Amino acid sequence: MNRWRIARLVALKDLRIERRSKVLTNQVLPFAGVTMVMFAFALDASNLLERVAPGLIWLATLFSLLILVQRSFSIEGEDGALDALRVAGVDPVAIYWGKSIALGVQLAVLEVVLLIAAVLLYGAEVPVGGVALLLTTLLTATCGLACVGTLYGGLTAGFTGRETLLPLLVLPVVAPVLIGATRAVESALGTGGVALSEGWPWIGLLAVFAVAFGVGGALAFGPLIEEAT
Amino acid sequence: MTPSTPTRTIESPAEQVDRSGTGTFATRMLGIATLITMGWLVAFGLGFSPADRDQEEAVRIMYVHVPTVWLAYLAFTVTAACSGLYLFTKKHSLGFDRFAGASAEIGVVFMALSLATGMLWGRLTWGVFWQWDARLTTTALLFVSYVGYLAVRGLGGSHHQRAKRSAIIGLLAVLEIPLVHWSVRLWRSLHQEATVLDTDGNVDMDGLMLFSLFVGVVAFTLLYIWLLMHRSRVMAMEDQLEDQGLDRAIDARRAEATS
Numbered sequence: 391m392n393r394w395r396i397a398r399l400v401a402l403k404d405l406r407i408e409r410r411s412k413v414l415t416n417q418v419l420p421f422a423g424v425t426m427v428m429f430a431f432a433l434d435a436s437n438l439l440e441r442v443a444p445g446l447i448w449l450a451t452l453f454s455l456l457i458l459v460q461r462s463f464s465i466e467g468e469d470g471a472l473d474a475l476r477v478a479g480v481d482p483v484a485i486y487w488g489k490s491i492a493l494g495v496q497l498a499v500l501e502v503v504l505l506i507a508a509v510l511l512y513g514a515e516v517p518v519g520g521v522a523l524l525l526t527t528l529l530t531a532t533c534g535l536a537c538v539g540t541l542y543g544g545l546t547a548g549f550t551g552r553e554t555l556l557p558l559l560v561l562p563v564v565a566p567v568l569i570g571a572t573r574a575v576e577s578a579l580g581t582g583g584v585a586l587s588e589g590w591p592w593i594g595l596l597a598v599f600a601v602a603f604g605v606g607g608a609l610a611f612g613p614l615i616e617e618a619t
Numbered sequence: 620m621t622p623s624t625p626t627r628t629i630e631s632p633a634e635q636v637d638r639s640g641t642g643t644f645a646t647r648m649l650g651i652a653t654l655i656t657m658g659w660l661v662a663f664g665l666g667f668s669p670a671d672r673d674q675e676e677a678v679r680i681m682y683v684h685v686p687t688v689w690l691a692y693l694a695f696t697v698t699a700a701c702s703g704l705y706l707f708t709k710k711h712s713l714g715f716d717r718f719a720g721a722s723a724e725i726g727v728v729f730m731a732l733s734l735a736t737g738m739l740w741g742r743l744t745w746g747v748f749w750q751w752d753a754r755l756t757t758t759a760l761l762f763v764s765y766v767g768y769l770a771v772r773g774l775g776g777s778h779h780q781r782a783k784r785s786a787i788i789g790l791l792a793v794l795e796i797p798l799v800h801w802s803v804r805l806w807r808s809l810h811q812e813a814t815v816l817d818t819d820g821n822v823d824m825d826g827l828m829l830f831s832l833f834v835g836v837v838a839f840t841l842l843y844i845w846l847l848m849h850r851s852r853v854m855a856m857e858d859q860l861e862d863q864g865l866d867r868a869i870d871a872r873r874a875e876a877t878s
Contacts, residue, residue, distance in 0.1 A: 545771070558770060563795050591805070
């Protein structure tokens with residue numbers, strides 16, 4: 391079986407577990423929603439909310455990412471599933487890609503919901519011209535976040551205290567995604583009069599980030615999970 | 620195995636460790652040299668060097684601030700290099716891992732010092748403790764990243780597990796630094812606030828000031844080497860103690876079984 395096929399199987403396995411356990415729809419999405427409401431309480435001014443909506447979308451995404459990563463590796467920790475995969479001789483690069491894809495799909499769903507929440511709650515508007523930039527931003531940022539999340543999730547999998555360590559490790563690393571994606575979405579939505587053309591250079595940053603951590607993660611993941619048991 | 624064999628093997632290395640400590644002739648000489656240059660730094664930094672025309676007495680903070688920044692970056696470079704050496708050499712020597720860990724610890728301490736002294740200097744010169752300048756923001760994120768690196772070292776597991784895991788994190792941090800710096804610089808260039816002073820300090824420097832700075836860099840570099848040698852030796856002892864602790868527990872159980 392080639393690597394891509396195995397990755398697809400791993401991704402489908404994760405998504406099937408997700409569909410049956412409904413952690414994303416019953417826990418993570420409501421958490422992200424309540425975060426958006428809390429932001430509104432903290433920044434009590436409707437015009438301010440519209441101004442900072444793009445940043446809040448990505449902050450809520452990052453917080454939810456931490457929960458999704460922990461979930462993604464707690465299903466592997468139960469019954470030693472990750473060890474079983476390794477013992478069965480499954481290529482670690484394929485596991486990495488598979489889990490990243492599954493995480494990316496869940497993140498994409500989450501981001502779309504958060505965007506809708508921003509439109510409904512914060513009065514953000516999506517101009518027709520900005521849709522292409524918006525979708526490209528969502529795609530590239532999601533790839534980067536999924537790669538980093540899976541890498542650091544694998545690193546801390548199977549250790550006590552990982553719940554507290556993961557945010558400390560992940561948040562400084564994804565700072566470029568927060569900056570780049572926020573600016574790109576700002577210009578896609580035209581927040582504060584930012585021109586559409588200003589958004590595209592940020593896509594470059596997001597793409598470099600995704601490629602760097604995609605390649606680095608694929609190289610490092612094998613040695614990491616070998617040692618994690 | 621007779622009960623007397625384990626007791627002999629346990630106690631002899633422990634006694635040896637007790638007597639030797641982490642100091643050697645070389646580290647003692649280095650320690651004395653560090654103290655002397657530190658004394659020089661105090662004399663030149665606080666005494667001989669003149670006050671600055673614009674920054675006045677606040678310029679003296681620079682004689683500590685610049686060396687601590689230099690030392691933190693040196694320490695993180697050593698951490699990355701030793702992480703690479705651990706991962707990519709065939710022997711996978713734990714010595715490299717201990718150097719990487721010791722260096723990161725020293726780097727974190729000195730980065731905290733340089734952030735603190737930088738803030739004090741900023742308050743006196745710019746009027747604020749913090750500027751959302753690219754260099755400051757990158758430094759702060761770098762500091763947090765290495766605090767994370769130290770936390771990963773504390774996760775537990777065998778020595779080689781710790782070494783491999785932290786070496787990978789150490790190398791990923793190198794991947795992360797340019798990305799963070801690039802993004803923060805772009806962010807700042809679009810949202811430039813009021814005039815930020817030239818943080819390079821590219822003013823015509825008085826000869827004596829430059830010399831004081833040079834003394835500071837030498838003194839702190841010596842301090843770094845001294846700390847690194849001691850800390851990595853202490854780490855080696857900690858590892859040894861852990862290994863012996865396990866042996867001792869096994870031997871104690873064995874002794875219980877035979878008695």
